[in-house]
Amino acid sequence: MCLAVPGKIITIEEVDSLRMAKVSFGGVMKQICLEWVPEAKIGDYVIVHVGFALNIVDEKEAEETLKMISEIEALMIEEEKQNTTSAE
Amino acid sequence: MKYLDEYRDAKAAQALIQKIKSTSKKSWVIMEICGGQTHTILKYGIEELLPTNITLVHGPGCPVCVTPLEMIDKAIAIASLKDVIFTSYGDMLRVPGSKSDLLNVKANGGDVRMVYSPLDALKISELNPDKKVVFFSVGFETTAPPNAMAVVEAQRRKLNNFSILCAHVLVPPAIEALLSSRESRIQAFLAAGHVCTVMGYSEYIPISKEYNTPIVVTGFEPVDILQGILMAVQQLEESRCEVENQYSRSVRLEGNPIAKKLLTETFDIVDRKWRGIGTIPQSGYRLKEKYSSFDAEKIFNVEYITKEESPLCIAGEVLQGLKKPTECSAFGTLCKPESPLGAPMVSTEGACAAYFHYHK
Numbered sequence: 188m189c190l191a192v193p194g195k196i197i198t199i200e201e202v203d204s205l206r207m208a209k210v211s212f213g214g215v216m217k218q219i220c221l222e223w224v225p226e227a228k229i230g231d232y233v234i235v236h237v238g239f240a241l242n243i244v245d246e247k248e249a250e251e252t253l254k255m256i257s258e259i260e261a262l263m264i265e266e267e268k269q270n271t272t273s274a275e
Numbered sequence: 276m277k278y279l280d281e282y283r284d285a286k287a288a289q290a291l292i293q294k295i296k297s298t299s300k301k302s303w304v305i306m307e308i309c310g311g312q313t314h315t316i317l318k319y320g321i322e323e324l325l326p327t328n329i330t331l332v333h334g335p336g337c338p339v340c341v342t343p344l345e346m347i348d349k350a351i352a353i354a355s356l357k358d359v360i361f362t363s364y365g366d367m368l369r370v371p372g373s374k375s376d377l378l379n380v381k382a383n384g385g386d387v388r389m390v391y392s393p394l395d396a397l398k399i400s401e402l403n404p405d406k407k408v409v410f411f412s413v414g415f416e417t418t419a420p421p422n423a424m425a426v427v428e429a430q431r432r433k434l435n436n437f438s439i440l441c442a443h444v445l446v447p448p449a450i451e452a453l454l455s456s457r458e459s460r461i462q463a464f465l466a467a468g469h470v471c472t473v474m475g476y477s478e479y480i481p482i483s484k485e486y487n488t489p490i491v492v493t494g495f496e497p498v499d500i501l502q503g504i505l506m507a508v509q510q511l512e513e514s515r516c517e518v519e520n521q522y523s524r525s526v527r528l529e530g531n532p533i534a535k536k537l538l539t540e541t542f543d544i545v546d547r548k549w550r551g552i553g554t555i556p557q558s559g560y561r562l563k564e565k566y567s568s569f570d571a572e573k574i575f576n577v578e579y580i581t582k583e584e585s586p587l588c589i590a591g592e593v594l595q596g597l598k599k600p601t602e603c604s605a606f607g608t609l610c611k612p613e614s615p616l617g618a619p620m621v622s623t624e625g626a627c628a629a630y631f632h633y634h635k
């Protein structure tokens with residue numbers, strides 16, 4: 188139930204005096220409340236749960252995580268190479 | 276999709292598994308607290324890919340599973356009333372109460388409606404001024420702010436026909452209850468990334484210290500979970516014990532301050548009963564006195580309803596990670612997703628249902 192998914196803000200508008208956005212989830216549009224992410228702007232990715240944006244995705248941190256993972260990938264490939272050469 | 280596909284990458288997962296293998300020297304027991312993570316673990320067969328010295332136990336982090344039987348009975352009692360429209364997230368509709376479930380109420384003529392967001396429930400109450408619209412307000416800290424917002428908005432829009440049946444639960448007290456249990460075999464936790472997106476993770480620092488247990492805030496995709504496991508294993512192997520944040524693209528230390536403020540203004544923290552576990556002190560939310568006119572328990576006078584669980588169901592032990600669902604005598608026979616005996620068989624995030632779908 189706590190599943191939240193990242194989506195991209197396409198438009199921002201005021202509805203019933205709430206700050207709302209049209210958010211695209213891989214092309215599927217939904218109307219999402221932006222009240223808790225006042226700094227969010229068009230083009231930002233937000234983490235959405237039951238119609239509310241909980242936070243803005245931090246692009247730098249996302250890159251950082253992926254960089255760490257690709258370093259592990261490189262390291263593992265290296266290790267495997269060493270293992271196969273030492274086995275030969 | 277951006278921010279999803281990268282974290283489902285098979286090569287990255289493979290590398291992380293290899294790294295976990297080469298890092299873990301001893302045997303470790305790690306609990307993922309959140310049902311969403313349990314679902315991913317079972318769906319992608321992560322347990323089978325891990326080295327045998329790493330054991331994952333599945334925690335009580337599925338609100339559908341831990342909402343107590345008596346709360347379901349209260350929901351059913353209210354939903355059966357003539358002038359009521361009962362609204363709920365879809366997963367709660369099939370949860371068995373002691374005699375029936377909400378879908379059954381609907382089949383018998385009750386007006387029970389599934390909503391995607393609590394804002395939809397508000398809309399229904401605007402469109403039906405002659406009906407009483409009740410929203411089943413369940414969930415952890417992730418879902419609590421949206422539900423709180425519904426109450427605040429109902430007040431602002433002067434919707435006197437709207438109320439919530441409040442059954443909110445909180446993660447940190449549950450982690451403490453699990454760790455302080457003498458039977459606990461949990462050595463590290465993966466904390467729930469979306470709960471922490473709202474609340475941040477400073478609350479976990481004293482818990483990690485007191486129980487000498489690493490806690491890694493973790494996301495929901497397979498690569499996230501594997502990296503979370505790796506971080507936990509690294510801490511355990513190095514005898515470190517810290518709160519670390521794997522899900523930093525979404526979680527900041529302080530969480531979302533606006534959503535948190537809304538929570539403290541709307542709810543009081545109270546003791547709550549958890550299905551299969553019992554009462555955990557200070558582990559849930561109740562509407563503040565100033566919002567009591569939106570409290571369905573008071574409006575419909577169902578506070579008196581209490582109920583105990585079926586003796587066959589070992590959900591309590593499953594939710595505490597003491598037993599696997601397959602160790603339950605009813606698993607797959609008396610208890611199946613189509614005819615669930617206990618709550619963990621209901622939601623796809625429940626440990627028993629996840630085992631049933633992916634593990635047979």
Ligand code: SF4
Pocket residue numbers: 587588589590593600603604605606607610611615616617618619620627
């Ligand atoms: S299999 Fe069914 S009866 Fe057994 S613990 Fe799970 S929910 Fe309860």
